Amino acid sequence: MKIAFLADPIATFKIYKDSTFAMMREAARRGHAIYAFEQRDMVLEEGVVTAQATRLTLTGEPDAWYRADAPEIVELCDFDAVIERKDPPFDMEYVYGTYLLELAERRGARIFNRPGAIRDHNEKLSIAQFSQYTSPTLVSSNMARLRAFHDKHGDVIFKPLDGMGGAGIFRIKQDGMNLGAVIESLTVNGQHTIMAQKFIPAIEQGDKRILVIGGKPVPFALARIPQGNEVRGNLAAGGIGVAQPITERDREIAEALGPVLAARGLLLVGLDVIGDYLTEVNVTSPTCFQEIADQTGFDVAAMFIDAVEQQLLNPTPSRH
DSSP: OEEEEEOSOGGGOOTTTOHHHHHHHHHHHTTOEEEEEOGGGEEEETTEEEEEEEEEEEOOOSSSOEEEOOOEEEEGGGSSEEEEOOOOOOOHHHHHHHHHHHHHHHTTOOEESOHHHHHHOOTTGGGGGGGGGSOSEEEESOHHHHHHHHHHHSSEEEEETTOOTTTTOEEEOTTOTTHHHHHHHHHTTTTSOEEEEEOOGGGGGOEEEEEEETTEEOSEEEEEEOOTTOOOOOGGGTOEEEEEEOOHHHHHHHHHHHHHHHHTTOSEEEEEEETTEEEEEEOSSOOOHHHHHHHHOOOHHHHHHHHHHHHHHSOOOOOO
């Protein structure tokens, strides 16, 4: 099969931890032809979406880890699968990319995750569809409502709806120190909508990333544990990742959400869980494949490529 990866520049990959690289390596091991292109390589002309894609040969060497053929212009539906792995920020350029991918779908391209489903699932707001698993949450731009939420719950996390890697997350404790400044800054004086959540003390045990592939949970989660006085467990914010078996509560959440999200075209999802509570539903380019595999021996990439192959052999009807 010909599998193309829409990703950030491959020269920037840190292959010792990159989940997209793990996917490529497993696909190549099975004999699939591997291609890569960036979002800027896509072109729409006369209703046809093409990409200037490069076929890669993986070398197995840690430094020069790939050889690249000369780029070629390929219509996206000529690939057996296109794996969307562009990292956030989820800005308008990202959205434009999903529109192009959706047009390619209409001509028969098989894209994972489905671009429309990515666009429809804000990684913060999507938890509202599953509120039975979340801590008390408020989404608003109204500064008085945000203040009232803090008055009610005392210890609150405030965060933007478009953040990544822990950026823009603030904890305001019972004393309310800097409450006004944080709300004013994040909402831009009431102009931007943000999220407030009751603080979950179990963050001390880690912000768990639970991967769900084809509607089924990976049996190990990566608990990203905050260091020092930091409240954020994100690896990008200095958290330490510790792989551990998923708990019964983790499994309950994953098995409830997994089939629903898979039916919407989300083959790979990263659920973030703190303690017993769902905090995010990550659908753009979920990571932690290699950290889990290295620490537990469970081959997450093999489970993912299994799921891709299964989808290609038994396609589900497209919904446009």
